[in-house]
Amino acid sequence: MALEYGDTRPTPMPTPRPRRFVSLAALAVLVAGGCAPTSDGHEIIRNEAGDPLVSTFSIVAVDTTTGEIGVAVQSKFPNVRFMVPTVVAGVGAVATQSFARLAYGPEGIAMMAEGATAEEALRISMRNDPDTGARQVGMVDAHGNAATFTGADAFAWRGGRVGGSAAIATPGVVAVGHGYAAQGNILVSQETVDAIAETFEASTGTLAQRLTAALVAGGRAGGDKRGEQSAALVVHRKGAGYDGSDVIVDISVYDHPTPLAELERLVALNDLYFTDSDPADMIEVTPAIARELQEIWIARDFQYDGPADGVVDAEFQRILTDYMGWENYDLRIDEVADVDLAAGETLRIDREVLADIRDVFREGRYR
DSSP states (O other), X not given: OOOOOOOOSOOBOOOXXXXXXXXXXXXXXXXXXXXXXXXXXXXXXXXXXXXXXXXXXXXXXXXXXXXXXXXXXXXXXXXHHHHSEEEETTTEEEEEESSOOTTHHHHHHHHHHTTOOHXXXXXXXXXXXXXXXXXEEXXXXXXXXXXXXXXXXXXXXXXXXXXXXXXXXXXXXXXXXESEEEEESSBSXXXXXXXXXXXXXXXXXXXXXXHHHHHHHXXXXXXXXXXXXXXXXXXXXXXXXXXXXXXXXXXXXXXXXXXXXXXXXXXXXXXXXXXXXXXXXXXXXXXXXXXXXXXXXXXXXXXXXXXXXXXXXXXXXXXXXXXXXXXXXXXGSHHHHTOOGGGTOOOEEEHHHHHHHHHHHHHTTTO
């Protein structure tokens, strides 16, 4: 596939006038082709080409040190996971919104896979779009190049920011930066995009944790004028996911009264079930902890009919390993199973796993 990148300077892009768009008030009374009900009775607004209005704020970002790349997004639109993010490990990430043209995702990824920067991929993809004035798109490539574009006809407040600049991108202009691109439309104010950018820059941890923190900060700063409905978080890294897949996180909050709070809860669950143990979180299985676990096994009738005596031996280790598999802590089993008790090594368990085992039993969530 040959790419013609041309001039990549961040100069104003032409924004062809879109097909006729009508006002929000007028759209509310359209009955054929223009609207469709969501699960909460609201209407999905579309332009004449059928593109849905995804009133949204999002961030696309990459950690060039770890290779993690992803998108976080929240919208007053159901199932935003299907509409906005496209992510491929080692290549790039795209967020397409505001009368979303879904083709920006696969087109952008295909060009970045061939060596185009995020800016080049965005500019070339825009050539295929007659309605750029209504679009909003953010892209980042695996090398850290980032770009965002907001059409002049997108509904206010609308705009974006890129890493390396505190300025809001001018509507109709491709803004270029490094590390991330944050963007939103139909927002309460600019404070939402500023909060996303500033929180992402100031946060630490995994990319998923930083993206989540940034998105939540954007919501707290005002978010979407029309409220909340769905959210999504997608993060990939080559071979870093379950069973060697590239998927570290792929979470969709399809329809929820507080999707950002639900996203935070699901991210914590994802960390528990789909990430490895942190060595700093490994604690010794003391006789007291062993006794507690034995009592849980007895109560749950799990492979143990002996006394709750707190003895930590090879049989205890075997049962604990099986129990962790039964409870789906798959990625945290090795730290238990690989301990050589005969050689005098100490059996340890992840404190997060132990806390969850206790909570599940205490709350009766196993029934």
